[in-house]
Amino acid sequence: MNKMREQILQWAEQGAVKVDQLDQALSLVDAQPQAQAWFGFIGRLLLWLGALSTVFGVIFFFAYNWDDLHRWHKFAVVQSILVLASVWAWYSRHRAITVIALTVVAVLTGAGLALFGQTYQTGADPWQLFAIWAVLITPLALLSASAVLWLLWLLLIHTAVFLGLQYFHWFWGFLGGHSSVLWVMFIINGLSAVFFESIGDRTKAFKVVGITISMKHRLMAQVTVLLALTATTWLAFYALFDGNSRAFAGFPVYLLSIAVVFYLYQSWKRDLLLLAGAVFSAVFVIVCSVARGIGDAFSEGGLLLIAFLIIVLSTAGGIWLKNVAQAWSKEDEVNE
Template structure:
């Protein structure tokens, strides 16, 4: 029997020590405080909207933006408080755009707000030279893309776009391609401009999560449709296979590998479920097979991930290849 010590030995260096916990707690509380301050600004304007003159709204937001930028400018480089202030400036810039749109009704759609917000967030990210500020840009850009496609297809919202719109598979394919392009751009920038904040794992993980979600939904839509679409299913599996190969061989990340493996398991089990359950009345045996298949695929994926993690750790430490004793 493999005891707890044996299990822990398979994941060396993954348990944080006391100093790492303190660092994580300091950064988490700082980010939480910045997020609460930004939320307070938004709630203040929402609650007092009718009582504030338009120039008062603009002046308060411009003053907050100036104070945040000035505070960050006075702090030393790479200071966490200064970086949090720049992140707050990114958010307040978007609030200012929203207020301008509410005061001067131009008929512009929400996707334009998020697109301009993403563009305005880029200079703050360049000033901060920290990865979290680029995460904000990534999220805003992808929200703008989702909203733009929902408007182009004439559906009510972004969830309708993925779960009920006509042409949902073509739309999901477009989103998948766009996310893969962003992922390639992120790694290219990480190679040539790490000093500007293109570093770390979280940015790639955000984009990998989106890519796995879009590939998974594309594959599910092709399976669950009235007529099975082998082309779209093949594209989804090809995208997931590419992600598995990239994050295993070129930019190892066990989290991204886990997400892609989970998506592959979901698609395979769903495909087998359609084959077994379509046109059958007695489904007990089919569900038993599906349960065993899910357990088997999950165990195989876990074993593969563990071997990949050990091999990567040995390669990083310079140890010879092969399984540890």
């Protein structure tokens, strides 16, 4: 249905289908969202809103009644909802409901850890809470193959790392001052991107203790690649404008990374979103390089040159992306 919709929209752009006949053409090939699809979307939306309301309701209930509740009552409430959500996920025959229930379990796991630490004053550092939380929900994310749980897992990993770096000051100097956060972000998201690319194709999924680990879509691969590309782009920025010799190592890493992105997602696994991100990154770094080359001579003329360069590079990048998309479309038509 999506291919037919794209084809009809392309014909409309070429003038083969009149604008006033576009809706009729889409309806003839069943490419318009049907009422049943809208009801399904609204139903899932209400389920998510209900689940999130339950989770946040429990958290705010504790916050408001903290002094009035005995610690056993607090643990009983959290554990009861955890058990109910787990049973709900286990016996549900609908994937959407299973994912929602597992998300409730994952969020309340963190709430339970925070409750334990606050009740018994364990003295643990904040980064340890997020690290343990991420470890505990990893099996849920693997089994559910849900982008929602993986996004939560990725957020917890980043939070744990950023908070942990504040306690390990020696690490800042080892990787070049403040850019150490960018190095860690690049490494984490780069390794995560490799993992998500390996499980993104169900034909290449692997098994762990007899359970197939895979994902139906590439959202997490795209997110991690873009985050890694963002980190290495800022490493290149630091390499250009920071006088630290260690910071200069970020520039060759950037060149290698963006070359890999351009090659892989144009030839190996087509992904226009990641190519667009790479184009934006390249434009940013080129403009920064020119600005760095101008140096102290930066004036009104320099600003005009930078503005002109941004327009030219952005236009060239947009044209290239359009040509790539058209070439892919023609190849698909030939293959069909």
